[in-house]
Amino acid sequence: MKNRYLQALKAYKELIHSGGIQSTAEGENVFLDIRGNITGDILLFIVPKNKIAADGIDIVELIRSDKTLERERKVVIESFKQKFRGLSLLPESFVWVLGVFFSILYTYWNFDSILTLFSGKSGISGILSLLPLLLLSVITPLLGKYFGFNLLKPILSIISLINRLVRLIRNRKVEESQG
Amino acid sequence: MFVNKKKLEEQISTTLYDLTHLEINTIIKDEMSASKAPASPRLLLHNLAGKYDQKLVSMGDKYSHYFGASNQANDENLFRGFRVKDGSGYESFKELSDRAKEAGLLLKASKERGLLPEDQIDADIMMLKRIETISNDVRRILIMDGVDPVKDDPVKNATFNFDEKESIEKFRIMTSREADTYELNLDLRQLLVIKKANDIGTEKVVLQTVIGMDGDVTTRISKAFADQPVTFINTIHQDAIGISVDFWKTLINVVVKLGTHIIGLLNPKG
Numbered sequence: 001m002k003n004r005y006l007q008a009l010k011a012y013k014e015l016i017h018s019g020g021i022q023s024t025a026e027g028e029n030v031f032l033d034i035r036g037n038i039t040g041d042i043l044l045f046i047v048p049k050n051k052i053a054a055d056g057i058d059i060v061e062l063i064r065s066d067k068t069l070e071r072e073r074k075v076v077i078e079s080f081k082q083k084f085r086g087l088s089l090l091p092e093s094f095v096w097v098l099g100v101f102f103s104i105l106y107t108y109w110n111f112d113s114i115l116t117l118f119s120g121k122s123g124i125s126g127i128l129s130l131l132p133l134l135l136l137s138v139i140t141p142l143l144g145k146y147f148g149f150n151l152l153k154p155i156l157s158i159i160s161l162i163n164r165l166v167r168l169i170r171n172r173k174v175e176e177s178q179g
Numbered sequence: 180m181f182v183n184k185k186k187l188e189e190q191i192s193t194t195l196y197d198l199t200h201l202e203i204n205t206i207i208k209d210e211m212s213a214s215k216a217p218a219s220p221r222l223l224l225h226n227l228a229g230k231y232d233q234k235l236v237s238m239g240d241k242y243s244h245y246f247g248a249s250n251q252a253n254d255e256n257l258f259r260g261f262r263v264k265d266g267s268g269y270e271s272f273k274e275l276s277d278r279a280k281e282a283g284l285l286l287k288a289s290k291e292r293g294l295l296p297e298d299q300i301d302a303d304i305m306m307l308k309r310i311e312t313i314s315n316d317v318r319r320i321l322i323m324d325g326v327d328p329v330k331d332d333p334v335k336n337a338t339f340n341f342d343e344k345e346s347i348e349k350f351r352i353m354t355s356r357e358a359d360t361y362e363l364n365l366d367l368r369q370l371l372v373i374k375k376a377n378d379i380g381t382e383k384v385v386l387q388t389v390i391g392m393d394g395d396v397t398t399r400i401s402k403a404f405a406d407q408p409v410t411f412i413n414t415i416h417q418d419a420i421g422i423s424v425d426f427w428k429t430l431i432n433v434v435v436k437l438g439t440h441i442i443g444l445l446n447p448k449g
Contacts, residue, residue, distance in 0.1 A: 040423045045208050046206070087426070
């Protein structure tokens with residue numbers, strides 16, 4: 001768990017510094033460079049170590065003859081996957097904390113009903129009162145599919161704000177060092 | 180009022196499109212650039228303009244055998260020609276867009292008349308279309324209210340013209356605080372558009388997969404790759420799709436959980 005938070009911290013640090021996350025690997029003949037951003041878009045670059053046009057080398061031949069590339073692919077993909085997992089940890093933790101908060105509130109407001117339910121005295125009307133909750137629970141995932149990514153917007157705004165703050169602090173330091 | 184509403188609607192719909200679609204591109208680059216992409220949006224744009232100009236010139240050279248030598252007086256050959264606006268402001272991208280458009284029309288017409296060899300020409304026409312489209316997207320961003328502080332400030336406007344290379348050079352050597360006052364004020368979506376355009380540049384996209392939340396999945400494969408497929412490229416592209424979809428799934432689950440918590444809380448007391 002501690003490792004996951006460390007990974008998350010590293011991933012967010014990279015995101016703030018460069019606006020995205022990146023993993024690279026080097027085979028015998030080619031480089032692999034994967035870049036991703038917070039919206040989940042990925043750019044995957046395959047780059048020959050020597051310039052293709054100048055030497056007239058075929059990239060396909062370079063890939064096929066590279067014996068270490070398969071191993072490097074696994075390494076770079078795993079590293080990139082870890083970084084993306086790190087990025088999703090913040091919203092996950094945020095929702096977990098909110099969940100705990102809501103559960104406490106719910107228990108506080110409905111303490112009497114919960115006691116009745118546990119005592120085994122709840123009738124048809126009690127079950128019917130839970131029906132709207134059941135229906136909404138079915139609808140929520142569907143709605144979530146359409147509006148899910150809107151949750152990212154506040155996170156994007158926070159990252160943008162941190163970025164601006166970092167820039168401001170850095171600029172001040174530059175100015176101070178220049179006297 | 181109406182214009183603002185329309186602009187807001189456009190912004191919401193483009194943001195929704197970005198947030199409800201995943202795009203995975205596999206690109207083959209000719210060579211690795213040693214320098215890192217600049218963090219400043221202005222310098223990113225300047226990089227991009229340079230890449231587009233270089234590509235137009237090299238494509239012009241490639242077809243010079245069929246169209247004759249470069250001649251800036253000849254509008255038809257503009258895509259090989261002399262760069263008038265050598266900066267990266269609104270007019271510079273207009274010039275790049277016009278050059279790409281003219282060149283695309285020239286290539287298409289020559290292809291129809293059978294004047295050019297078939298191989299590669301479709302890929303080149305697509306590349307010109309990319310230059311034209313992205314240049315227009317950049318212009319649309321630059322013209323927006325509040326984006327370019329130089330455009331909105333008459334004093335700065337009189338001394339700085341980012342359509343000229345000299346202004347970019349001056350900007351490059353400014354202190355960070357001073358540069359910040361001339362820097363473009365982009366929101367995150369606009370910055371992502373420019374960063375992505377600069378990352379892809381004029382490189383060959385061999386595989387592109389776009390996944391929509393409505394379930395649509397579109398994969399585009401370049402002709403060259405389709406003629407000579409490589410298992411390794413397919414596999415790594417699939418890996419990238421897997422990572423992207425997993426990330427998306429996790430975020431959707433987060434939202435679903437959040438929704439369930441809220442609904443649970445709002446449930447009428449039993």
